[in-house]
Amino acid sequence: MEAPFVDWLLARLPRDPRLEVPPGDDAAVLRPPAGRRTVITVDLLTEGVDFLLGGDTTPARVGHKALAVNLSDLAAMGARPEAAVVAVALPREGAAALGKGIHAGLAPLAAHFGMTIAGGDTNTWNGPLVISVTAIGSVPPGAAWRRDGARPGDLLVVTGPCGGSLLGRHLDVAPRCHEALAIAARFAVRAAIDISDGLSLDLARMMRASGTRGVVDLARVPIHPDAERRSRFDDDGVSPLEHALGDGEDFELLLALAEADARALVADPPAGIAPVIFGEVAAGAGLIARHADGSTHALQPRGWLHDGA
Amino acid sequence: MEAPFVDWLLARLPRDPRLEVPPGDDAAVLRPPAGRRTVITVDLLTEGVDFLLGGDTTPARVGHKALAVNLSDLAAMGARPEAAVVAVALPREGAAALGKGIHAGLAPLAAHFGMTIAGGDTNTWNGPLVISVTAIGSVPPGAAWRRDGARPGDLLVVTGPCGGSLLGRHLDVAPRCHEALAIAARFAVRAAIDISDGLSLDLARMMRASGTRGVVDLARVPIHPDAERRSRFDDDGVSPLEHALGDGEDFELLLALAEADARALVADPPAGIAPVIFGEVAAGAGLIARHADGSTHALQPRGWLHDGA
Numbered sequence: 001m002e003a004p005f006v007d008w009l010l011a012r013l014p015r016d017p018r019l020e021v022p023p024g025d026d027a028a029v030l031r032p033p034a035g036r037r038t039v040i041t042v043d044l045l046t047e048g049v050d051f052l053l054g055g056d057t058t059p060a061r062v063g064h065k066a067l068a069v070n071l072s073d074l075a076a077m078g079a080r081p082e083a084a085v086v087a088v089a090l091p092r093e094g095a096a097a098l099g100k101g102i103h104a105g106l107a108p109l110a111a112h113f114g115m116t117i118a119g120g121d122t123n124t125w126n127g128p129l130v131i132s133v134t135a136i137g138s139v140p141p142g143a144a145w146r147r148d149g150a151r152p153g154d155l156l157v158v159t160g161p162c163g164g165s166l167l168g169r170h171l172d173v174a175p176r177c178h179e180a181l182a183i184a185a186r187f188a189v190r191a192a193i194d195i196s197d198g199l200s201l202d203l204a205r206m207m208r209a210s211g212t213r214g215v216v217d218l219a220r221v222p223i224h225p226d227a228e229r230r231s232r233f234d235d236d237g238v239s240p241l242e243h244a245l246g247d248g249e250d251f252e253l254l255l256a257l258a259e260a261d262a263r264a265l266v267a268d269p270p271a272g273i274a275p276v277i278f279g280e281v282a283a284g285a286g287l288i289a290r291h292a293d294g295s296t297h298a299l300q301p302r303g304w305l306h307d308g309a
Numbered sequence: 310m311e312a313p314f315v316d317w318l319l320a321r322l323p324r325d326p327r328l329e330v331p332p333g334d335d336a337a338v339l340r341p342p343a344g345r346r347t348v349i350t351v352d353l354l355t356e357g358v359d360f361l362l363g364g365d366t367t368p369a370r371v372g373h374k375a376l377a378v379n380l381s382d383l384a385a386m387g388a389r390p391e392a393a394v395v396a397v398a399l400p401r402e403g404a405a406a407l408g409k410g411i412h413a414g415l416a417p418l419a420a421h422f423g424m425t426i427a428g429g430d431t432n433t434w435n436g437p438l439v440i441s442v443t444a445i446g447s448v449p450p451g452a453a454w455r456r457d458g459a460r461p462g463d464l465l466v467v468t469g470p471c472g473g474s475l476l477g478r479h480l481d482v483a484p485r486c487h488e489a490l491a492i493a494a495r496f497a498v499r500a501a502i503d504i505s506d507g508l509s510l511d512l513a514r515m516m517r518a519s520g521t522r523g524v525v526d527l528a529r530v531p532i533h534p535d536a537e538r539r540s541r542f543d544d545d546g547v548s549p550l551e552h553a554l555g556d557g558e559d560f561e562l563l564l565a566l567a568e569a570d571a572r573a574l575v576a577d578p579p580a581g582i583a584p585v586i587f588g589e590v591a592a593g594a595g596l597i598a599r600h601a602d603g604s605t606h607a608l609q610p611r612g613w614l615h616d617g618a
Binding site: 121 | 330339348355398429434437448503
């Protein structure tokens, strides 16, 4: 997969003043922004697990998703996107067309978020499509949002409605990068995570890391219309609320903020999102569901639990 | 592939003062070394193309190789290794054992080169093993070795003998990181590339990038004993020299230096390598083979040309 496709690709990567050595050498050389930390994350997507090519699932949407899930990780750190490298294993048959399709989805998203494509590795093989994106961002020292900073008394905020992403949003991920930077500029976010595997599961991870308990007001969990649609059409008895709590791939941000900050954020949010307070942080461990009448019960975290071994 | 294996892995990643936020969050946060550039490279290896698990090809050797080829890219930039992230798609059957084996090969190599494992992404799927490593290094501003700086009159140096790597060295890659830093401290290297696809092919790439011609003294090309062994045992008429010129995966460094520097380097090399002057840079394009009697002919670059589409 050397000369023709790689040359095609290199010719299409926009020059970027951050790159002292552009793609095409053994490695790229990036001028890191002065006085900032480097944020690094990687996500590898595989055909059959993260997407199924065909029909509406075009190579461009897969390319978009592969970069978007990494941008969402940067957003969850309160980081500014800087650069990405993209490694692919393309099925031999039609490899170049597939590679070009992936690029068609990935490049506009990178440009939209001011991210330079610093390089990559293009391979062909007798296997399904695999795409691994490593994203580099930057934050001021000590400013990265972590999972482990939630404190009892903080309120829990989610940046948008959840559930039913499988109906399409899991591909057309809209990473909350701009919104994260706008929030970081105004508030001291105590803890953050992006909702990749499920609102309740990712909340449980934040609570575990913070050594705290999450109390979820069931009536306040924002439910996406896609969650309602799934409940209506699937005949499996799963409620819209359960979809919102457990489907995952929403790629909204889940934040813990001091009460005054949380209320100020939802009262005057960054453009394009309608964040909601859906619970609070308490002393203890695990998750508690609170009903509108004040009664509570333990909430089992649910979501996309990757099957281990 | 969440909790058990990932927890096992996180517990084994050594703490590193360069990490402001260690692995286990949405992303890692790295303190970049002050006043240096960030070097980024990625290589994705697939079962069936880059290795065939089984027999002597243990998961640990594959893990070693996956990181080593990236370290070799950093060496080819004259860069100091800093951090890596590792993404894998593991076949579902025996995923955790395979993941642990990969870690067993990768972690000691990272430690040897002072590199911190900053994170990763562990997936399982119904496919063969895929491993994608992104390596981060650092160089002083303007000091990165590029491919495009060779000038007519420069001498061509290779850091060790080539050919026959398929007999085992293609797995037990010894990246020339320490040697590269030792060379960078003493000499202004004009151009550099690592020999991943074949001495003649990688030289042709350097010459193309530099707008120069490479003249190869055939009698001076250092031939690895493995190249001799392959010629002796394979019944295909490929000479040891041809193996040295075209096999690839030697992961030696190919350097262009001013004549005095090249002679000083081979006269007093860094410990552990025996660099050899095997040709020179001339005006023009392409490669020329020069025989011991002074006669020349065009040299067709040969090597591991990844099949494109």
